[in-house]
Amino acid sequence: MNSIEEVTSKPAVESVKTDDGPSDEELLLAVGVSQDRRAFNLLFARFSKRIFAMGMKLTRNEQLAQDLVQEALMTVWTKAPLYDLDRGTAQSWIFTLTRNRCFDMLRKKKRQPQTISADDIWPQESDAEMSVVHEEQGSQAVEVAQIERLYEHLPDAQQAVIEQIYIFDRTHEEAAAELAIPLGTLKSRLRLAVAKLRTMIGVEQ
Protein backbone atom coordinates (compact mmCIF):
# COMPACT_ATOMS: atom_id res chain seq x y z
CA MET A 1 0.00 0.00 0.00
CA ASN A 2 2.83 2.43 0.75
CA SER A 3 5.52 2.99 -1.83
CA ILE A 4 9.10 2.82 -0.61
CA GLU A 5 9.40 6.55 -1.09
CA GLU A 6 6.47 7.32 1.18
CA VAL A 7 7.92 5.11 3.85
CA THR A 8 11.40 6.58 3.66
CA SER A 9 10.14 10.13 3.59
CA LYS A 10 8.50 9.69 6.98
CA PRO A 11 10.60 10.73 9.95
CA ALA A 12 12.35 7.60 11.15
CA VAL A 13 12.50 8.65 14.77
CA GLU A 14 11.75 5.86 17.18
CA SER A 15 9.34 6.77 19.88
CA VAL A 16 11.30 7.17 23.10
CA LYS A 17 9.41 6.19 26.19
CA THR A 18 10.27 8.63 28.93
CA ASP A 19 10.17 7.61 32.59
CA ASP A 20 7.59 4.97 33.20
CA GLY A 21 4.62 7.12 32.28
CA PRO A 22 2.56 7.09 29.10
CA SER A 23 4.34 7.67 25.79
CA ASP A 24 4.26 11.10 24.15
CA GLU A 25 1.93 9.67 21.49
CA GLU A 26 -0.55 8.43 24.08
CA LEU A 27 -0.55 11.84 25.73
CA LEU A 28 -0.96 13.72 22.47
CA LEU A 29 -3.81 11.45 21.36
CA ALA A 30 -5.50 11.94 24.73
CA VAL A 31 -5.23 15.71 24.33
CA GLY A 32 -6.66 15.46 20.82
CA VAL A 33 -9.41 12.96 21.45
CA SER A 34 -10.67 14.07 24.86
CA GLN A 35 -9.07 17.47 25.64
CA ASP A 36 -7.24 15.71 28.49
CA ARG A 37 -5.64 18.53 30.52
CA ARG A 38 -3.61 16.21 32.69
CA ALA A 39 -2.05 14.72 29.56
CA PHE A 40 -1.36 18.24 28.29
CA ASN A 41 0.33 19.17 31.56
CA LEU A 42 2.64 16.19 31.16
CA LEU A 43 3.45 17.07 27.54
CA PHE A 44 4.04 20.64 28.65
CA ALA A 45 6.50 19.50 31.31
CA ARG A 46 8.32 17.25 28.83
CA PHE A 47 8.60 19.76 25.99
CA SER A 48 8.57 23.36 27.23
CA LYS A 49 12.29 23.38 28.11
CA ARG A 50 13.25 21.77 24.81
CA ILE A 51 11.18 24.32 22.92
CA PHE A 52 12.77 27.15 24.87
CA ALA A 53 16.23 25.76 24.08
CA MET A 54 15.41 25.58 20.36
CA GLY A 55 14.11 29.14 20.51
CA MET A 56 17.29 30.39 22.17
CA LYS A 57 19.42 28.66 19.57
CA LEU A 58 17.50 30.04 16.60
CA THR A 59 16.63 33.53 17.85
CA ARG A 60 19.35 34.21 20.46
CA ASN A 61 16.72 36.26 22.22
CA GLU A 62 15.16 35.23 25.51
CA GLN A 63 11.89 37.07 24.98
CA LEU A 64 11.39 35.51 21.54
CA ALA A 65 12.29 32.09 22.91
CA GLN A 66 9.62 32.50 25.60
CA ASP A 67 7.10 33.61 23.01
CA LEU A 68 7.97 30.49 21.06
CA VAL A 69 7.19 28.27 24.04
CA GLN A 70 3.76 29.84 24.24
CA GLU A 71 3.10 29.74 20.48
CA ALA A 72 4.35 26.21 19.97
CA LEU A 73 2.49 24.68 22.92
CA MET A 74 -0.61 26.60 21.97
CA THR A 75 -0.34 24.97 18.54
CA VAL A 76 0.16 21.57 20.18
CA TRP A 77 -3.07 22.07 22.13
CA THR A 78 -5.17 23.46 19.29
CA LYS A 79 -3.91 21.05 16.61
CA ALA A 80 -3.79 17.90 18.73
CA PRO A 81 -7.10 16.62 17.24
CA LEU A 82 -5.36 16.61 13.83
CA TYR A 83 -2.53 14.39 15.04
CA ASP A 84 -2.54 10.72 14.24
CA LEU A 85 0.16 8.08 14.16
CA ASP A 86 0.48 8.42 10.37
CA ARG A 87 2.08 11.77 10.99
CA GLY A 88 5.07 10.18 12.68
CA THR A 89 6.05 10.27 16.32
CA ALA A 90 4.70 12.92 18.67
CA GLN A 91 8.26 14.15 19.04
CA SER A 92 8.81 14.74 15.35
CA TRP A 93 5.34 16.32 15.08
CA ILE A 94 6.15 18.75 17.90
CA PHE A 95 9.65 19.40 16.57
CA THR A 96 8.50 20.36 13.07
CA LEU A 97 5.64 22.44 14.42
CA THR A 98 8.04 24.30 16.73
CA ARG A 99 10.61 24.86 14.00
CA ASN A 100 7.93 26.15 11.64
CA ARG A 101 6.41 28.49 14.23
CA CYS A 102 9.86 29.83 15.05
CA PHE A 103 10.67 30.35 11.39
CA ASP A 104 7.46 32.33 10.80
CA MET A 105 7.92 34.26 14.04
CA LEU A 106 11.39 35.40 12.98
CA ARG A 107 10.16 36.32 9.51
CA LYS A 108 7.51 38.51 11.03
CA LYS A 109 9.98 40.04 13.46
CA LYS A 110 12.36 40.84 10.59
CA ARG A 111 9.43 42.31 8.64
CA GLN A 112 9.99 40.01 5.70
CA PRO A 113 7.43 39.78 2.90
CA GLN A 114 4.76 37.23 3.81
CA THR A 115 4.64 35.49 0.41
CA ILE A 116 6.44 32.45 1.76
CA SER A 117 5.65 30.69 5.02
CA ALA A 118 7.29 27.76 6.78
CA ASP A 119 4.51 25.48 5.52
CA ASP A 120 5.53 26.26 1.93
CA ILE A 121 9.15 25.45 2.68
CA TRP A 122 8.49 22.23 4.58
CA PRO A 123 5.25 20.96 3.05
CA GLN A 124 3.71 18.22 5.18
CA GLU A 125 4.58 14.92 3.57
CA SER A 126 0.97 13.88 3.71
CA ASP A 127 -0.50 17.01 2.10
CA ALA A 128 -0.16 15.87 -1.49
CA GLU A 129 -1.30 12.32 -0.76
CA MET A 130 -4.06 13.48 1.54
CA SER A 131 -5.61 15.88 -0.91
CA VAL A 132 -5.76 13.16 -3.57
CA VAL A 133 -7.19 10.64 -1.13
CA HIS A 134 -9.73 13.16 0.08
CA GLU A 135 -10.96 13.94 -3.39
CA GLU A 136 -11.33 10.27 -4.23
CA GLN A 137 -12.62 8.84 -1.02
CA GLY A 138 -13.89 11.75 0.98
CA SER A 139 -14.18 11.17 4.67
CA GLN A 140 -13.37 7.47 4.35
CA ALA A 141 -9.69 8.25 4.59
CA VAL A 142 -10.25 10.11 7.83
CA GLU A 143 -12.18 7.19 9.26
CA VAL A 144 -9.49 4.73 8.25
CA ALA A 145 -6.88 6.81 10.02
CA GLN A 146 -9.14 6.99 13.08
CA ILE A 147 -9.73 3.26 13.11
CA GLU A 148 -6.01 2.56 12.94
CA ARG A 149 -5.56 4.80 15.92
CA LEU A 150 -8.52 3.60 17.98
CA TYR A 151 -7.88 -0.08 17.30
CA GLU A 152 -5.07 0.13 19.82
CA HIS A 153 -7.53 1.13 22.51
CA LEU A 154 -9.50 -2.13 22.23
CA PRO A 155 -9.07 -4.80 24.89
CA ASP A 156 -6.17 -7.15 24.09
CA ALA A 157 -8.40 -10.14 23.32
CA GLN A 158 -10.37 -8.13 20.75
CA GLN A 159 -7.20 -6.65 19.24
CA ALA A 160 -5.84 -10.16 18.76
CA VAL A 161 -8.95 -11.19 16.85
CA ILE A 162 -8.94 -8.07 14.65
CA GLU A 163 -5.28 -8.64 13.94
CA GLN A 164 -5.85 -12.23 12.80
CA ILE A 165 -8.76 -11.38 10.54
CA TYR A 166 -7.96 -7.92 9.17
CA ILE A 167 -4.18 -7.74 9.30
CA PHE A 168 -3.12 -11.35 8.66
CA ASP A 169 -6.16 -11.95 6.49
CA ARG A 170 -7.03 -15.32 8.05
CA THR A 171 -10.39 -17.07 7.84
CA HIS A 172 -12.48 -17.27 11.02
CA GLU A 173 -11.58 -20.95 11.38
CA GLU A 174 -7.85 -20.33 10.95
CA ALA A 175 -7.95 -17.41 13.39
CA ALA A 176 -9.80 -19.45 16.02
CA ALA A 177 -7.26 -22.25 15.68
CA GLU A 178 -4.34 -19.82 15.87
CA LEU A 179 -5.70 -18.17 19.02
CA ALA A 180 -6.82 -21.50 20.45
CA ILE A 181 -10.36 -20.31 21.16
CA PRO A 182 -13.75 -21.74 20.08
CA LEU A 183 -15.10 -20.40 16.79
CA GLY A 184 -18.14 -18.94 18.58
CA THR A 185 -15.94 -16.96 20.97
CA LEU A 186 -13.95 -15.62 18.07
CA LYS A 187 -17.07 -14.48 16.27
CA SER A 188 -18.52 -12.74 19.31
CA ARG A 189 -15.21 -10.97 20.06
CA LEU A 190 -15.04 -9.86 16.48
CA ARG A 191 -18.59 -8.53 16.61
CA LEU A 192 -17.89 -6.69 19.85
CA ALA A 193 -14.67 -5.19 18.51
CA VAL A 194 -16.27 -3.93 15.32
CA ALA A 195 -19.24 -2.50 17.24
CA LYS A 196 -16.88 -0.77 19.62
CA LEU A 197 -14.86 0.75 16.79
CA ARG A 198 -18.08 1.96 15.19
CA THR A 199 -19.14 3.69 18.35
CA MET A 200 -15.68 5.20 18.79
CA ILE A 201 -15.72 6.82 15.38
CA GLY A 202 -19.36 7.80 15.80
CA VAL A 203 -20.87 5.69 13.00
CA GLU A 204 -24.43 4.54 13.68
CA GLN A 205 -25.10 0.82 13.57
Add this chain to the structure above:
Amino acid sequence: MTTANFHPSDDILRDFAQGNVTTGMSVALSAHIELCSSCRTRSSELESESIMEWLKLEGDSEPDFSGMIDTITALPQLTTEPQINSAPVNSDDLAVSEIHMLDRSFTLPRVLARAASNGLKWNKLAGGINQAQVQIDNETQCEFLYMTPGSQVPVHRHQGNEVTLVLDGAFEDQFGHYGPSDFLVRNKRDQHQPSTEEGCLCFAVLDSPLTFTSGLARLFNPINNYRFRRATSQRF
Protein backbone atom coordinates in the same frame (compact mmCIF):
# COMPACT_ATOMS: atom_id res chain seq x y z
CA MET B 1 12.95 12.96 -14.38
CA THR B 2 16.59 13.90 -14.64
CA THR B 3 18.78 13.12 -11.69
CA ALA B 4 20.85 15.86 -10.14
CA ASN B 5 24.64 15.48 -10.01
CA PHE B 6 25.29 18.35 -7.60
CA HIS B 7 23.64 18.38 -4.22
CA PRO B 8 23.63 20.48 -1.05
CA SER B 9 26.05 19.26 1.63
CA ASP B 10 24.91 17.48 4.77
CA ASP B 11 25.82 20.58 6.78
CA ILE B 12 23.46 22.75 4.76
CA LEU B 13 20.70 20.12 4.83
CA ARG B 14 21.07 19.77 8.59
CA ASP B 15 20.86 23.53 9.17
CA PHE B 16 17.85 23.57 6.87
CA ALA B 17 16.12 20.80 8.84
CA GLN B 18 16.69 22.83 11.99
CA GLY B 19 15.29 26.02 10.48
CA ASN B 20 18.69 27.66 10.73
CA VAL B 21 19.18 29.17 7.25
CA THR B 22 17.80 32.33 5.66
CA THR B 23 14.41 32.19 4.00
CA GLY B 24 15.95 32.72 0.55
CA MET B 25 18.30 29.79 1.02
CA SER B 26 15.48 27.70 2.49
CA VAL B 27 13.40 28.29 -0.63
CA ALA B 28 16.24 27.11 -2.89
CA LEU B 29 16.76 24.03 -0.70
CA SER B 30 13.07 23.21 -0.52
CA ALA B 31 12.82 23.45 -4.32
CA HIS B 32 15.84 21.19 -4.82
CA ILE B 33 14.44 18.67 -2.34
CA GLU B 34 11.17 18.60 -4.24
CA LEU B 35 13.11 17.79 -7.43
CA CYS B 36 15.67 15.38 -5.98
CA SER B 37 14.56 12.15 -4.30
CA SER B 38 17.97 11.34 -2.82
CA CYS B 39 18.08 14.70 -1.02
CA ARG B 40 14.50 14.16 0.09
CA THR B 41 15.57 10.97 1.81
CA ARG B 42 18.79 12.47 3.14
CA SER B 43 17.12 15.57 4.55
CA SER B 44 14.52 13.47 6.30
CA GLU B 45 17.31 11.37 7.86
CA LEU B 46 19.08 14.51 9.00
CA GLU B 47 15.84 15.88 10.36
CA SER B 48 15.43 12.69 12.39
CA GLU B 49 18.98 13.10 13.72
CA SER B 50 18.22 16.69 14.63
CA ILE B 51 15.13 15.57 16.49
CA MET B 52 17.14 13.03 18.50
CA GLU B 53 19.65 15.77 19.38
CA TRP B 54 16.83 18.09 20.33
CA LEU B 55 15.26 15.53 22.65
CA LYS B 56 18.51 15.35 24.59
CA LEU B 57 18.49 19.09 25.30
CA GLU B 58 18.11 19.94 28.93
CA GLY B 59 17.43 23.59 29.64
CA ASP B 60 19.21 24.61 32.84
CA SER B 61 18.22 28.06 34.12
CA GLU B 62 15.13 28.55 32.00
CA PRO B 63 12.14 30.46 33.33
CA ASP B 64 9.12 28.60 34.64
CA PHE B 65 6.46 28.42 31.95
CA SER B 66 3.70 26.63 33.83
CA GLY B 67 1.70 29.86 34.11
CA MET B 68 0.88 29.52 30.41
CA ILE B 69 -0.95 26.24 30.76
CA ASP B 70 -4.33 27.62 31.81
CA THR B 71 -4.38 30.24 29.07
CA ILE B 72 -3.54 27.61 26.48
CA THR B 73 -6.03 24.97 27.58
CA ALA B 74 -8.80 27.59 27.61
CA LEU B 75 -8.44 27.84 23.81
CA PRO B 76 -10.75 25.94 21.48
CA GLN B 77 -9.15 23.11 19.51
CA LEU B 78 -9.14 22.78 15.74
CA THR B 79 -10.89 20.01 13.93
CA THR B 80 -9.59 20.81 10.46
CA GLU B 81 -6.29 22.08 9.14
CA PRO B 82 -6.26 25.91 9.14
CA GLN B 83 -5.87 27.42 5.68
CA ILE B 84 -4.24 30.75 6.54
CA ASN B 85 -1.07 31.18 4.55
CA SER B 86 -0.72 27.55 3.68
CA ALA B 87 -3.58 27.04 1.27
CA PRO B 88 -2.79 24.20 -1.10
CA VAL B 89 -0.90 25.40 -4.13
CA ASN B 90 -3.20 25.02 -7.09
CA SER B 91 -1.71 25.95 -10.39
CA ASP B 92 -4.67 28.21 -11.14
CA ASP B 93 -4.46 30.40 -8.03
CA LEU B 94 -0.85 31.36 -8.67
CA ALA B 95 0.21 34.07 -11.05
CA VAL B 96 3.26 32.09 -12.15
CA SER B 97 3.36 28.32 -12.02
CA GLU B 98 5.07 27.93 -15.35
CA ILE B 99 7.84 29.92 -16.94
CA HIS B 100 7.91 30.20 -20.72
CA MET B 101 11.17 31.04 -22.41
CA LEU B 102 11.51 31.06 -26.17
CA ASP B 103 10.08 27.72 -27.26
CA ARG B 104 10.35 26.04 -23.87
CA SER B 105 8.15 26.05 -20.83
CA PHE B 106 8.92 24.83 -17.38
CA THR B 107 6.68 23.99 -14.43
CA LEU B 108 8.04 25.44 -11.20
CA PRO B 109 8.45 23.48 -7.97
CA ARG B 110 5.68 24.43 -5.53
CA VAL B 111 7.72 26.69 -3.30
CA LEU B 112 9.08 28.64 -6.29
CA ALA B 113 5.60 29.00 -7.73
CA ARG B 114 4.63 30.49 -4.37
CA ALA B 115 7.70 32.78 -4.38
CA ALA B 116 6.76 33.99 -7.86
CA SER B 117 3.09 34.38 -7.01
CA ASN B 118 3.22 38.18 -7.22
CA GLY B 119 4.34 37.93 -10.84
CA LEU B 120 7.77 38.09 -12.44
CA LYS B 121 9.26 41.20 -14.03
CA TRP B 122 12.09 40.28 -16.35
CA ASN B 123 15.02 42.62 -16.92
CA LYS B 124 17.58 42.20 -19.66
CA LEU B 125 21.17 42.28 -18.41
CA ALA B 126 24.38 42.26 -20.39
CA GLY B 127 25.43 39.12 -22.24
CA GLY B 128 22.02 37.62 -23.02
CA ILE B 129 20.99 37.22 -19.41
CA ASN B 130 17.44 37.85 -18.24
CA GLN B 131 16.79 38.39 -14.59
CA ALA B 132 13.59 38.49 -12.53
CA GLN B 133 14.07 39.31 -8.88
CA VAL B 134 11.72 38.03 -6.21
CA GLN B 135 11.65 39.58 -2.77
CA ILE B 136 11.69 36.71 -0.33
CA ASP B 137 13.52 38.12 2.68
CA ASN B 138 15.77 41.01 3.67
CA GLU B 139 18.96 39.02 3.89
CA THR B 140 19.40 37.57 0.45
CA GLN B 141 18.89 38.54 -3.16
CA CYS B 142 16.75 35.95 -4.91
CA GLU B 143 16.19 35.84 -8.61
CA PHE B 144 15.22 33.74 -11.55
CA LEU B 145 17.86 33.87 -14.24
CA TYR B 146 17.39 32.90 -17.82
CA MET B 147 20.48 32.69 -19.99
CA THR B 148 19.55 32.68 -23.67
CA PRO B 149 21.22 30.01 -25.84
CA GLY B 150 24.84 30.87 -26.56
CA SER B 151 25.12 33.48 -23.80
CA GLN B 152 27.94 34.10 -21.35
CA VAL B 153 27.93 35.90 -18.00
CA PRO B 154 30.90 38.29 -17.55
CA VAL B 155 33.60 36.96 -15.20
CA HIS B 156 32.58 37.64 -11.64
CA ARG B 157 33.43 36.78 -8.11
CA HIS B 158 31.10 36.54 -5.14
CA GLN B 159 31.40 38.55 -1.96
CA GLY B 160 29.43 35.94 -0.09
CA ASN B 161 27.73 32.72 -1.07
CA GLU B 162 25.72 32.16 -4.18
CA VAL B 163 23.45 29.20 -4.56
CA THR B 164 22.21 28.27 -8.02
CA LEU B 165 19.49 25.74 -8.69
CA VAL B 166 19.25 24.69 -12.32
CA LEU B 167 15.60 24.37 -13.31
CA ASP B 168 15.79 23.75 -17.04
CA GLY B 169 18.50 23.56 -19.69
CA ALA B 170 22.17 23.53 -18.75
CA PHE B 171 25.18 25.76 -18.23
CA GLU B 172 28.87 25.31 -17.56
CA ASP B 173 31.84 27.04 -16.03
CA GLN B 174 35.44 25.98 -15.52
CA PHE B 175 34.36 23.77 -12.61
CA GLY B 176 31.77 21.66 -14.38
CA HIS B 177 28.64 21.17 -16.42
CA TYR B 178 25.27 21.58 -14.69
CA GLY B 179 21.87 20.25 -15.68
CA PRO B 180 18.32 20.19 -14.29
CA SER B 181 17.94 19.92 -10.49
CA ASP B 182 21.64 20.54 -9.88
CA PHE B 183 22.29 22.61 -6.77
CA LEU B 184 25.58 24.44 -6.62
CA VAL B 185 27.21 26.67 -4.08
CA ARG B 186 29.85 29.22 -4.96
CA ASN B 187 31.66 31.13 -2.25
CA LYS B 188 33.76 34.25 -2.29
CA ARG B 189 36.93 32.51 -3.41
CA ASP B 190 35.33 31.27 -6.61
CA GLN B 191 35.69 33.40 -9.68
CA HIS B 192 33.78 31.98 -12.58
CA GLN B 193 32.28 32.67 -15.95
CA PRO B 194 29.14 30.67 -16.63
CA SER B 195 28.07 30.08 -20.22
CA THR B 196 25.37 28.10 -21.93
CA GLU B 197 24.87 26.65 -25.37
CA GLU B 198 21.29 25.43 -25.12
CA GLY B 199 19.99 28.12 -22.76
CA CYS B 200 19.37 27.75 -19.05
CA LEU B 201 16.75 28.68 -16.47
CA CYS B 202 17.98 28.93 -12.87
CA PHE B 203 16.89 30.13 -9.48
CA ALA B 204 19.73 31.90 -7.66
CA VAL B 205 20.18 33.12 -4.10
CA LEU B 206 22.96 35.51 -3.15
CA ASP B 207 23.71 36.43 0.42
CA SER B 208 25.74 39.48 -0.73
CA PRO B 209 26.19 41.19 -4.08
CA LEU B 210 28.24 39.95 -7.02
CA THR B 211 31.45 41.68 -8.00
CA PHE B 212 32.39 41.67 -11.66
CA THR B 213 36.12 41.49 -12.20
CA SER B 214 36.62 42.18 -15.87
CA GLY B 215 36.06 44.96 -18.39
CA LEU B 216 33.07 47.25 -18.60
CA ALA B 217 31.01 44.90 -16.48
CA ARG B 218 32.86 46.39 -13.50
CA LEU B 219 30.76 49.53 -13.97
CA PHE B 220 27.87 47.37 -12.88
CA ASN B 221 29.37 46.83 -9.40
CA PRO B 222 28.39 50.13 -7.74
CA ILE B 223 24.87 49.88 -9.17
CA ASN B 224 24.52 46.32 -8.05
CA ASN B 225 25.90 47.07 -4.60
CA TYR B 226 23.42 49.88 -4.23
CA ARG B 227 20.54 47.70 -5.31
CA PHE B 228 21.60 44.96 -2.92
CA ARG B 229 21.85 47.40 0.00
CA ARG B 230 18.43 48.76 -0.83
CA ALA B 231 16.91 45.30 -1.13
CA THR B 232 18.39 44.23 2.15
CA SER B 233 18.14 47.45 4.15
CA GLN B 234 15.04 46.50 6.11
CA ARG B 235 16.80 44.33 8.65
CA PHE B 236 15.45 44.68 12.13
